[in-house]
Amino acid sequence: MASLKYTDQHEWVAVDGDTATVGITDYAQGQLGDVVFVELPDEGKSFAMGDQAAVVESVKAAAEVYAPISGEIVEVNEALNGKPELVNEDAIGDGWFFKISIDDETELDSLMDEKEYREFVKGLG
Amino acid sequence: MRYLPLTDEDRTSMLATVGVESVDALYRGVPKAALLDRPVDLPPHGGEIEVERRICALAAQNIGASTAPFFLGAGNYFHHIPATVDHLIQRSEYLTSYTPYQPEISQGTLQALFEFQTQVALITGMEIANASMYDGATACAEAAMMACRVTRRHRVVLSGGLHPHYRDVTATNVKFMSLDISALAPDANGTEDAAVTIDDHTACVVVQNPDVFGRVRDYSNLGAACRAKGALLVVVVTEIVSLGALMPPGDMGADIVAAEGQSLGNPMSFGGPHVGLFAVREKFLRQMPGRLCGETVDTDGKRGWVLTLSTREQHIRREKATSNICTNSGLCALAFTIHLTLLGEAGFTRLAAINHARASTLAKKLGAVPGVVLLNETFFNEFTLRLPRPASPIVDTLAARGILAGVPVVRLFPDQRDLANLLLVSATEMTTDDDMDRLVAALGEVLK
């Protein structure tokens, strides 16, 4: 997979042509614990960067997942409906949440790269 | 003071352990001016004998249903409660436990809730039910709010057959929520067609069955009309015993059922505490308010129950929760489920049949009183009469003769002077032939 970008909300973004695949990071799934439910956005829905796009729930917590960039949802990971544990098992692979069109490529520049994100997480203690 | 185990000696030595001179030192954060140095101006403590005397003296000023021919309903019914119910709900383990936050030592409450949820789903004909709401009226308000979340629409239509307290509680609850309530005019004649009121903004239509005037309807067509326009059908039931004889709301296409469960296991108790029932189609599960009990296994693989799907609730989701409800009606739900378990299919349907039979007999007798007209084509255990004169003074006159004759419709719809002559009358398994004869005779005399 191409190199990943990260948000400070612990989402990862993988760019593939004019769409980006989005999920939550391994760190985020570890903090949440067993994921029991993911509420995915409707396909075709548009979001501005930073809008709430999905919700991921464990037994005792619910976390919002924000659109890391502006765009339209082109596909969602239906597999999560029956198997939310995919988020725990393979957060940056089979546990992806949605694919979103890239409306403004410059937004990607504001995201962290792998190394920056690792530093960021370390800073959280 | 009989509820306080500490002795003065305990207090002194405990203060020493804490390292302060007096309890006042523990209140040192309280501004001096606000710290009372003597008891507030209320009576001092009383023993059991004294408290019993004082409260029983108040009780004695009331006329209770067990001492008078009694015909009131309107969402609160006088039914028999088997002795077993009251005995079991007073067991310490049920009465004096908290919400089952530690499931390993709360399986009794949890298993009962799981059975309760199943029973509620069965009698309403719905897929799932929650672990209770405060009462029918607040359940109705929650149903309206939930329908708005599910449909992402903002208009709620309330039928004119809905109990006015339910209408008002719903309207008040959403008052500051930028939702839009369309309450239809009181439907005393049963001519309302709520389907024509559905538009593209309508989240739900809320109807009651039997309605507040006692009429029974099949709302299947309304359900279909709602579906066709993307709105939900909410069915309210204020007399849950009716479901032993009537088509369940689920079979009519209800999406949400909000009901009052008082009639099973719970005394009228002047209107509360009662138990709100809340049942929905499974696809709306995540938008449901209130607690849910679910089945699972323990680490030994044994079946057990836990509170589940809590991410909908306030303690996790805070302002994004589906509702602010926390404490619900646990013990009233337990009384409900025990009563329904005692009844079983045979007993529940028999109880409903008796209620209908008693009401049918009473309707015939009252309808024969000169000047009295029975308005209902259909009813379960409650119906509306048109009297030749305003009902309220007649009810007061009958009360003075020791007969609690029913609910004047204007008590429910105070602005509706045109309904002044209507009287809502109910009969249950508690109503005897003698009660009926006394009412019929007294009403005949008063109307002469």
Added chain:
Amino acid sequence: MTDVVTLTGNRGLDLEEKLIFEQDKAGRTAVDLPEPERHDNRLGPARRTRPIGLPGLSEPQVVRHYVRMSRNNYAIDAGIYPLGSCTMKHNPRLNEKMARQPGLADIHPLQPQGTVQGAFALMHELAHWLAELTGMPAVALSPAAGAHGELTGLMAIRSALEARGDARRVVLVPESAHGTNPASAHMCGYEIESVAATARGRVDLAAMKARLAPDVAAVMITNPNTCGLFEDDMAEISAAVHAAGAFVYCDGANFNAIVGRVRPGDLGIDAMHLNLHKTFSTPHGGGGPGAGPVTLSKALAPFAPLPYVVREGEGFRLVEQAGETGAHPYGRMKGFHGQFGVFVRALSYMMSMGSDGLRQASADAVLNANYLRARLQGTMSLSYEGPCMHEVLFDDHFLADTGVSTLDFAKAMIDEGVHPMTMYFPLIVHGAFLIEPTETEGRASLDLLADLMLGLAKRAKAKEVAFFKDSPKLAPRRRLDETRAARNPVLRWMPPAPKAAAE
């Protein structure tokens, strides 16, 4: 002992019990009812035509069912139940007896008012006690529980503001608040902004003052707060809030610490709910019912919801509709007149305790919590220094690097035969242990709790991780799989699927 295997799955007095649906025999019932008389059927076309599916049991089976299940519950009647924020005090049986009196249990809310004067007198008397104890002039009795009271009080605030032409937009809620506070403010149409706590576990007065502006409608303060501490700046908070044209809502869940000693009205509170099922001893019943009357300041009194009782001549009158002079009720919060059966119990308790007893009760509740604090604070990590009110808050720092969590610790307490404290609330400290013994625990039971917690802390510090992770071992169930329950919700019993027809 734990690995004894029995044939039945029972373990002595610890009994397994099937679901009622698994004990069904068609046609059986535990209630003998007569045949209905001959009558005209007036049900119309919407009569039931299919079976319901309810199980049939006899009376002895039903009695056993609920008795056997009950034995799987812990209860206050059986031992200390130190759930912080819940005030699990003794529930006197006199209260139950009173609520069941004929003339109270068997009256209907819509009877002619002349036939229920005793009930109105009782409601009026209860309101009088609550008004005296809080130092606030008006009481809205109808809310069904604390959360419902919050909404009721906030709606009064919003109505008062709207009457001024100024609804405002924001409610300030300290980050330590109970989840019902922001949830209720949201239902009242407000945005919620969080106010930080100080290092002393109190509302940050400076931060709050800085945020007070014309868009703030109210602040919601819990006092004593959810950390078990008195908000010592309360009077100043109220003054600042009032100066900004806003109102002070107080979550009165912790009133047990101050009842009879401090009147919230004297601290400038405008609206406060009282959980009768906490402070005034009415039973929690495994989750309810409760009652959450709201006391109101002079400024808010005219906006109380319907219905309410007023004295009139020798008697009482229930006001059920708008139109009284000087009153601007904003609507109705609950069917009928509120949780009357809970009112009876609470009044029975108050009359039993009296003004002297209530004052002693709060002192004992506070002393008991401080005694536990004194005994535990050398070993466990006290979150905030200094005396506490009726509950004491520890966090999980003392468990750092042990591999044992607050949850594990709680589960080990279960094996010791006590109910654990409140865990993970409030959210502002890590791995909270919120302990509220109440005044109805004696010295011996406090010592038992302290001793066992100290003993467990020692084992935790010795890193006996497996011991904790395996707990509880002696309860009716071991740890339950909550992930499974949430991933595949099974919320009702379903008849077993019919066996696939033989080919």
